[in-house]
Amino acid sequence: MREKNNGIVYNWNNVIISVVVISILTMLVIYMPNFGQFDGSITSVIRNFFGKFPVIIPTIASEIGNAYGIHWFWLEFAVVCALVTCNKYLKAFLFVFCVQATGFVNSLLKNFVCREHPYGTEYAGFSFPSSHASSVMCLFGILIYLTLRYVQNTFWRYVLVAVYGLFIFISVVSRLWLGMHYLSDVVVGLFLGFLFANLYIILLKSFQN
Numbered sequence: 001m002r003e004k005n006n007g008i009v010y011n012w013n014n015v016i017i018s019v020v021v022i023s024i025l026t027m028l029v030i031y032m033p034n035f036g037q038f039d040g041s042i043t044s045v046i047r048n049f050f051g052k053f054p055v056i057i058p059t060i061a062s063e064i065g066n067a068y069g070i071h072w073f074w075l076e077f078a079v080v081c082a083l084v085t086c087n088k089y090l091k092a093f094l095f096v097f098c099v100q101a102t103g104f105v106n107s108l109l110k111n112f113v114c115r116e117h118p119y120g121t122e123y124a125g126f127s128f129p130s131s132h133a134s135s136v137m138c139l140f141g142i143l144i145y146l147t148l149r150y151v152q153n154t155f156w157r158y159v160l161v162a163v164y165g166l167f168i169f170i171s172v173v174s175r176l177w178l179g180m181h182y183l184s185d186v187v188v189g190l191f192l193g194f195l196f197a198n199l200y201i202i203l204l205k206s207f208q209n
Helices: 002-031 033-050 056-064 070-085 089-113 131-150 154-177 183-207
Strands: none
Touching (some): 002 033, 033 183, 070 089, 089 183, 131 183
């Protein structure tokens, strides 16, 4: 019981840190125009660094990581089917709830801040925060937790975690690489997804208490 409570405290700390980071960066974007210039210069440095590599890499990663595309639906569907097959109905329900809640809150923030994309307006919607980053972080953050907890084979457990982590990295870097987002868009998206991934663990532990 004490270990479980300590675990929940750790997850609540992650939630609080995420809320603080999201709040601070949101206020900077809204109320400090000079921050946008700094943000843009950092984004340009990142783009220049990755510009020497083939652009097909971020293009494919960006398409696979389409937050509102069919790729997400089938991946979520597969995870839910796997959990339901193992009679883990609560985990399946909370998984869907947290992933969808991430997208909903992300949409609210986008329409509250109304920040344009950094390199023109050819991309639909607003830029802040990155829906790719938040969705990828929440979805694969939960998968990392479930893998570490339930996959018994040590080799495959860490291989899967490494693959999930690599996909998170490539997906969020692709948004900067292609000039679709500022760095702060991606950072806030990551922390938003991290927040809901931790809420998933908190809710799961609370209901199973």
